[in-house]
Amino acid sequence: MKRLSFLILLLTFDLFAQNVEIESYFLKNGMKVILSPNKEVPSICFRIFFKVGGKNESPGITGISHLFEHMMFNGSKKFKPGMFDKILEENGGYSNGSTWNDFTNYWEEFNSDKLALVLEMEADRMAALKLDNENLEQERYIVMEERRLSVDNNPQQKMEEELYANAFVSHLYRQPVIGWMNDLNGITLDDCKYFYKTYYSPNNSVLILTGDFDKVQAKKLISKYFEKIPKANIPQKKRIIEPEQNGEKVITLFQEIELPSFLIGYKSCSINDSDFYAMDLLANILSKGLSSRFNKILSEEKKLITEAYASQDQMEDPGLFKIYAQARGEKEFEKLLQEIEKILEDIKTKGVTTNEIEKAKNSKVLEYFDFFKTNESLSFALGYFQTLTGDYNNLYKVIDNYAKVTSRDIQRVAQKYFSNNFRTIIISKPKSDKQ
Amino acid sequence: MKKILLILIIFFFSALNAQNISDFELKTLDNGLKYIVIQNKKLPLVQVRVIFNGGASLDPQNYQGLTYLTGQLLLKGTTKRTAQQVAEEFEFLGSTIDISTNFDYTLISTEFLKYNFQDGMKILSEIITSPAFESREIDKEKEKLLSELKSALENPTYIANQFFNKLLFEGHPYSQSIQGTIKQIDEISSRQVRNHYKTYFVPNETTIILYGDVEYNDVEELIKNLFSGWQKGQEIKSILKPVEKISGLKLVLVDKPGLTQAQIRVGNIGINQNNSDEIPISIVNTILGDGFTSRLVEEIRVKRSLTYGAKSSFQSYRQSGKFFISTFTKNQTVGEVIQIILDELKKLKSSGVSDWEITKAKNYLIGELSRNLQSPERFVDHLTQIIFYKKDKELLTKFVDKIKNTSREKIQKVIAEYFPEKDILIVVVGDSKEIKSQLEKFGKVQQIKYEILVE
Numbered sequence: 001m002k003r004l005s006f007l008i009l010l011l012t013f014d015l016f017a018q019n020v021e022i023e024s025y026f027l028k029n030g031m032k033v034i035l036s037p038n039k040e041v042p043s044i045c046f047r048i049f050f051k052v053g054g055k056n057e058s059p060g061i062t063g064i065s066h067l068f069e070h071m072m073f074n075g076s077k078k079f080k081p082g083m084f085d086k087i088l089e090e091n092g093g094y095s096n097g098s099t100w101n102d103f104t105n106y107w108e109e110f111n112s113d114k115l116a117l118v119l120e121m122e123a124d125r126m127a128a129l130k131l132d133n134e135n136l137e138q139e140r141y142i143v144m145e146e147r148r149l150s151v152d153n154n155p156q157q158k159m160e161e162e163l164y165a166n167a168f169v170s171h172l173y174r175q176p177v178i179g180w181m182n183d184l185n186g187i188t189l190d191d192c193k194y195f196y197k198t199y200y201s202p203n204n205s206v207l208i209l210t211g212d213f214d215k216v217q218a219k220k221l222i223s224k225y226f227e228k229i230p231k232a233n234i235p236q237k238k239r240i241i242e243p244e245q246n247g248e249k250v251i252t253l254f255q256e257i258e259l260p261s262f263l264i265g266y267k268s269c270s271i272n273d274s275d276f277y278a279m280d281l282l283a284n285i286l287s288k289g290l291s292s293r294f295n296k297i298l299s300e301e302k303k304l305i306t307e308a309y310a311s312q313d314q315m316e317d318p319g320l321f322k323i324y325a326q327a328r329g330e331k332e333f334e335k336l337l338q339e340i341e342k343i344l345e346d347i348k349t350k351g352v353t354t355n356e357i358e359k360a361k362n363s364k365v366l367e368y369f370d371f372f373k374t375n376e377s378l379s380f381a382l383g384y385f386q387t388l389t390g391d392y393n394n395l396y397k398v399i400d401n402y403a404k405v406t407s408r409d410i411q412r413v414a415q416k417y418f419s420n421n422f423r424t425i426i427i428s429k430p431k432s433d434k435q
Numbered sequence: 436m437k438k439i440l441l442i443l444i445i446f447f448f449s450a451l452n453a454q455n456i457s458d459f460e461l462k463t464l465d466n467g468l469k470y471i472v473i474q475n476k477k478l479p480l481v482q483v484r485v486i487f488n489g490g491a492s493l494d495p496q497n498y499q500g501l502t503y504l505t506g507q508l509l510l511k512g513t514t515k516r517t518a519q520q521v522a523e524e525f526e527f528l529g530s531t532i533d534i535s536t537n538f539d540y541t542l543i544s545t546e547f548l549k550y551n552f553q554d555g556m557k558i559l560s561e562i563i564t565s566p567a568f569e570s571r572e573i574d575k576e577k578e579k580l581l582s583e584l585k586s587a588l589e590n591p592t593y594i595a596n597q598f599f600n601k602l603l604f605e606g607h608p609y610s611q612s613i614q615g616t617i618k619q620i621d622e623i624s625s626r627q628v629r630n631h632y633k634t635y636f637v638p639n640e641t642t643i644i645l646y647g648d649v650e651y652n653d654v655e656e657l658i659k660n661l662f663s664g665w666q667k668g669q670e671i672k673s674i675l676k677p678v679e680k681i682s683g684l685k686l687v688l689v690d691k692p693g694l695t696q697a698q699i700r701v702g703n704i705g706i707n708q709n710n711s712d713e714i715p716i717s718i719v720n721t722i723l724g725d726g727f728t729s730r731l732v733e734e735i736r737v738k739r740s741l742t743y744g745a746k747s748s749f750q751s752y753r754q755s756g757k758f759f760i761s762t763f764t765k766n767q768t769v770g771e772v773i774q775i776i777l778d779e780l781k782k783l784k785s786s787g788v789s790d791w792e793i794t795k796a797k798n799y800l801i802g803e804l805s806r807n808l809q810s811p812e813r814f815v816d817h818l819t820q821i822i823f824y825k826k827d828k829e830l831l832t833k834f835v836d837k838i839k840n841t842s843r844e845k846i847q848k849v850i851a852e853y854f855p856e857k858d859i860l861i862v863v864v865g866d867s868k869e870i871k872s873q874l875e876k877f878g879k880v881q882q883i884k885y886e887i888l889v890e
Contacts, residue, residue, distance in 0.1 A: 040477070041809045043802070073727075082737065085727040090795040092802025094726065109806055141740030148696040149743055149763055155589055256693035257589045259582065289531050290510065290522035299579065300518075306582040328582040355527065362529030366548055369478055374809045431693070 020372065022382070023215065024392065029231045030203030033222055034382050034392055036210045038375070044211035045375035046118050047107040048126075049383040052199035054101040054177035055317070056237065061191050063143065063179015066099040068195055070139035072106065073097070077128035079121055081135070087121065099177055102316045103387045109376060112212040116221050123225035126200055136189055147178050155255045156324070159263045159426045166249055167265045167320060167424040171242040201232030206386045211375040242267070242318065249424040254434040259306065260333040260427070264340075265320035267422040268312060271388055277401045278409040279312040279321055279417070284360040285352050285410070286310040286323070286343070291359070293343050298325065302339060304332040316388050321417060330433075337425075344418045351411035364402050371395070461822065464659065466667040467639025471822065472654045473646045475811070481552045481647035482815040485543040485563060486823050488640040489671050492538045492608040492754075493631070498623050500615015504576060505631045506534045506541040511572040513561040518572055525558045532559075538609050539708075539753045540823060541636075546811075549648040553657060560661035563641075566632065570625040577620055584617050584889075591691060594885050595698035595761070595864040598689050603704065603757055603860055607676050617889045637668025642822060646815045678755040680704045681860045688874055688882045690867035697769045697865030701776050702759030703855040705749045708824040714834075715841050715849045716749060721796035722788050723747045723779065723854070724760055728795070730783075731760065734775050741768050741775075753824065758853065766866060770873030773861060777877075784856045787847060797838050804834050 024034040053065050073095070075081035088095050093110030110118055151157045161176045168174035179187075207226065209218055245267055269275045287294045287310040294308040306326045313319025323340060327333035371381035386392040461469045487506075494501045510532065512518040525532060528551040533544045543563070547555040587593045597612060604610035615623075643662075645654060681703050706716060724731040724747025731745040745762035764772045807813040821831055829837060863874060867882060874880045 041805055043806055043809075082728070082733075086795070089726050089728050089799045090791075092798040092805075094799070094803070109802070111802060138737070138740050142736055142743055145696070145741070145764060146743035148765060153591060153694050153696050256691075258585045259589075289526040291519070291526045295522075296519070300575065303575070303578060306579065306586050326586060328578070355523075359523075359527045359529070362527065362548070362551075363531075364529075366480075366529040366546065369480055372478060373811060374806070376806075 020378075022392075027202060027223065027227045029227060029229060031226055031229075032206040032386060033219075034206065034208045034386065035213075035215055035218060036208075036378060036382065037213055037215055037218075038210070039212050041375075042112045042212050043109055043375060044112055044115055044118075044209060044213050045107060045109045045379045046115075046122060047105060047208040047210075047379040047383050048122065049103050049105045049206040049208070049387045050199055051103055051204050051387055052195075053099055053103050054175055055172040056199065057172065057175060059175070060183060061179075061187050062175040062183040063177070064187055064191060064195055065104055066177055066179065067136075067139055067143050067184065067187060068192060069097045069099045069104050069106070070143060071131070071135050071192065072125055072129060074135045074138065075130035076121075076125040077130070078124045081130065084121055084125070087117065091117070093118075101173055101177055103384075105380070105383060107376065107379060109211075115209075115213055115218065119221050119225045123229065126202075126205075126226075127229045129196060129200075131189065131193055131196060133189055136187070136192060140184060140187070143178070144181065144184055147181060147184065151176070151178060152181075155257045155428055156261070156263075158253065158255065159261070159324075159428050162251055162253060162426045163263050163265045163320070163322070163424060166251055166426070167245075167267065168242055171240045171317060173242075173315065173317065173319060198232065198234060201234065202226060202229050203231045204234050206383050208379045208383045208386075210379040210382070239317070245422050245424075248420045250427065251425070252427040252429060254431045255428050257428060257430050259326055259328065260330060260429045260433075261324065261326035262337065262428065263426045264323045265424045266322075266417050266419075268319055268321040268417050270316060270318045271314045272316070273318070275413050275416070276312065276314075278405045278413045280314075281357065281360045281364070281402060281405050282347070282352070282410050282414065283310040283312045283321065284363055285356045288360070288363060294325075294340075297343060298336070298339060302335070304328060304336050304339060308340075314388070344414060347411065347414045348418060349411075351407040354407065357405070357407055357410070361402050361405075365399060368399060461642070462655070464638065464663055466663065466665055467637075468641055468643070468658075468662050468665065470643040470645070470658050472649060472651055473644075473818075474649060474651065475646060476648045478811070479549040479648050480811065481547045481549055481645060481649055482811050483543070483545050483547065483556075483559065484644040484815055484819045485559070486642050486644070486819055487541040487636050488539070488823075489635045490537055490539040490541060491611060491613040492673065493635055493671075494608070494611055494615075496611070498615075498619055498627065499611045500580070500613070500620045501623055501627060501631055502541060502635070503536040503614050504573075504580060504620065504623060505628050505636070506536050507580070508568055508573060508576055508628060509534060509543075509562050509566045509636075511576060512567040512569060514565045514567055515561060516558075521558065521562065525555065528555050530555060532562075536613055537752070538613065542819070544816075552649065556657055556661060563636075564662065564665040568625065568629045568632065573625045573628055577623065580614065580620055581617055584614060584620065587614075588885065588888065591694060591696075591698045591763075591864050594689060594691065594888065595700050595862055597888055598687065598864070598883075598885075599700040599702070599759060599860070599862045600757070602685070602687060602862065603681065603702070604678060604755070607678050607755070608674075609678070609752060609755060612888070634668065635671060638662065638665045639667050640671050644815060644819050644822065646811060646818070673753065675754060678704055680858060682858050684857065684859050684861070684878050686861045686874060686878055686880050687863070688867055688871060688880050689862065689864040689885050690882060691864055691885050692866050692868075694766070694864070694866045696763050696765050697863050697870055698761075698763050699769065699772060699776075700759050700761050700862045701773070701780075701859060702757055703858055703860060705756040705758035706751055706853060707755050708751045708753055708820075709826065710751070711827075712845075712849050712853070713830070714837050715845045716853055717800055718793060718796045718838070718841060719783075719788065719846060719850055719854065720747055720749055721799055722792045723783060726799055730779055731762070731776070734779060735762060735764075735772055739771075739775075741772050758855065766869040769863060769865065769870045770876060773863075773874070773877065777859070780854065780856050780859070783850055783854055787850060790843075793843065793846060797841070801835055801838050804838075
């Protein structure tokens with residue numbers, strides 16, 4: 001079968017990317033604005049990124065970024081509690097928000113003729129949120145339910161939480177974005193007020209519009225509603241550099257589960273590190289699809305796993321390269337770690353095949369087009385790259401960055417990062433196994 | 436409350452026309468295989484869906500999971516390529532393939548870069564028309580499925596959904612487990628799998644849907660070349676079985692010790708895929724439990740902070756369907772949440788809905804459906820449902836008018852007809868010792884162990 005060279009795919013991608021209209025500028029108060037109009041559907045996506053997330057939280061108030069994200073929907077000076085979503089939904093739209101370690105973002109999609117209204121609502125909650133105990137108490141208990149759902153009663157997520165809490169000693173990636181239950185209980189209104197004043201300022205945000213709007217009119221409206229919001233002094237926090245790990249850490253959890261599993265985290269690199277693309281392709285080679293090494297060896301050949309995945313964190317500061325594997329039983333579990341180590345060792349000594357690397361690159365191109373499918377996905381991509389890498393244009397360099405990776409690079413990063421000294425292992429076993 | 440005028444939608448037909456779906460006719464090969472090609476050149480991608488009629492309803496009662504297993508095994512080698520070669524060569528194109536099964540069909544979903552479309556379709560046609568079903572591969576797949584079923588028992592959401600179906604459709608194939616059970620998967624033989632494929636995976640019961648950057652003529656030629664040789668089979672005759680609504684209040688507690696939060700499902704029989712009241716029902720359902728401003732979200736989440744999420748849905752199949760409310764709350768407040776749900780169902784019946792709520796729900800649905808046209812996956816999935824269930828094409832081409840023109844009378848009528856009040860199934864998955872007493876105030880509680888899903 002003829003195989004298309006990856007270079008041709010690259011050219012196609014470049015041609016495609018040139019057709020996406022984008023303009024960006026700053027408001028006088030330091031807010032970054034990115035506009036990308038298109039007329040595919042008569043709808044607009046508004047999105048705003050704030051450069052604040054789990055890693056900005058002091059111990060004792062973990063979870064405040066996410067709790068605050070909830071509070072942003074509960075009323076501001078001009079719009080009563082509950083009106084934000086009601087106005088959007090009655091006008092054919094919806095809204096949502098999400099919080100991560102490095103950022104918080106909010107978005108809405110709505111019919112094209114409602115741009116002025118949405119900008120007015122967004123600017124109002126950015127400048128004059130209704131910050132009171134009623135708002136805080138309402139969302140505190142909702143977030144606790146969210147935590148019970150997504151972590152406390154979810155054995156795999158519990159492992160993720162334990163992994164970060166144990167892998168990092170200094171960097172605040174060790175804190176869960178959803179917050180520790182006791183911290184959620186203790187967050188006060190004053191904590192929220194300080195948080196809002198400090199981080200929800202124009203010079204700490206990026207506004208993105210994608211979809212069916214007129215650029216000239218949109219610029220006028222953005223300036224009308226947002227430019228009057230004053231800039232804030234954002235404290236320049238010291239960048240925390242995680243000290244080098246000097247030995248393997250192993251933690252065993254006993255949970256209400258049927259099958260044993262483990263999650264390994266190797267200290268790895270940041271999204272802005274030149275090693276990132278090699279590590280990300282390596283994760284793909286290890287675990288994406290039926291022809292991946294994990295599936296071929298651990299499932300098909302050795303019949304050890306129900307599932308396994310590898311993933312490289314995409315974070316502003318160095319994150320983890322994670323490997324999760326669930327065994328088919330106790331007997332299989334005993335051999336599993338050794339088999340995974342063999343696979344990593346093989347890559348450290350021999351690298352990966354040309355076929356594997358081409359396959360992973362092709363897969364990345366296809367995944368990459370997901371960013372360009374809808375107004376919603378494009379606005380996320382633009383905001384994400386602007387916030388995490390400092391320039392949304394880096395979105396267009398991603399495919400080139402993958403293209404440059406060679407088998408030698410993958411071998412080199414495997415040797416560099418896959419050391420037992422740099423890893424933390426969370427083992428999860430059925431409660432009934434506990435002696 | 437002020438009445439809001441229905442917003443003017445600048446017509447979505449512009450978007451629809453751009454996608455050439457006005458000509459939305461299926462073509463048929465001599466062996467009965469149906470296909471449809473729709474061009475959209477925005478991205479250099481092609482979405483592919485292959486839908487086989489039948490689904491898990493075909494599974495014999497004692498061999499649940501047979502259709503699902505057969506579907507998964509399509510990927511495990513053809514008469515020309517081993518399982519490993521299929522995986523290597525298909526995935527080299529950058530694509531992954533998903534095979535899912537529901538009660539009515541098995542569905543293959545994939546996406547190709549346009550340059551790889553022809554190569555991808557060649558492999559796909561082999562997977563579909565000449566799978567090998569080697570015993571070794573069947574055994575391996577069974578073993579994998581067994582451990583996945585075991586692992587699923589860790590998930591309270593999965594357990595709640597399984598029991599709700601099992602109890603709601605009791606005696607009907609829709610009560611069966613689509614992926615099978617640990618005990619029954621073990622019993623399925625290789626011969627059964629081969630026969631199942633031969634009997635039911637036939638061109639005259641299959642439809643291919645292609646959407647994206649393709650040329651009509653090239654694709655027609657390709658489909659003919661790849662699929663004309665596929666032997667026609669017998670028509671599938673669906674066995675229609677009556678579905679009985681739950682009458683009175685049926686309350687079931689599935690004990691799963693150690694949980695700090697309980698999963699709650701409340702509902703009854705809903706509608707089938709061809710119910711002409713689908714739109715008014717969606718409008719009422721949106722008011723009750725869809726979006727961030729629904730009555731359930733308002734009462735359970737916003738006013739009382741008892742949950743992170745509450746939703747009501749109609750999930751429909753060919754013969755029937757289910758209406759269900761799904762939410763979760765900490766052990767201490769399970770009784771309170773169930774009471775709120777029952778009150779809301781009662782209120783819906785007794786007081787109906789306001790004009791403002793109707794307008795809001797209509798606009799919300801129009802907005803959501805319109806945006807779906809932009810996402811290739813969501814658009815093609817919606818199209819696939821319309822084609823497979825032979826639904827009214829206007830649900831795709833004229834949904835704006837259809838939603839706008841739904842009358843208040845129609846809405847009142849569907850509330851009376853389709854939304855339960857006293858005849859209700861409640862399934863709760865949680866730690867019995869923490870929550871049982873709260874449930875007993877609603878009536879007799881039937882307690883079961885989650886482990887019976889193994890059977």
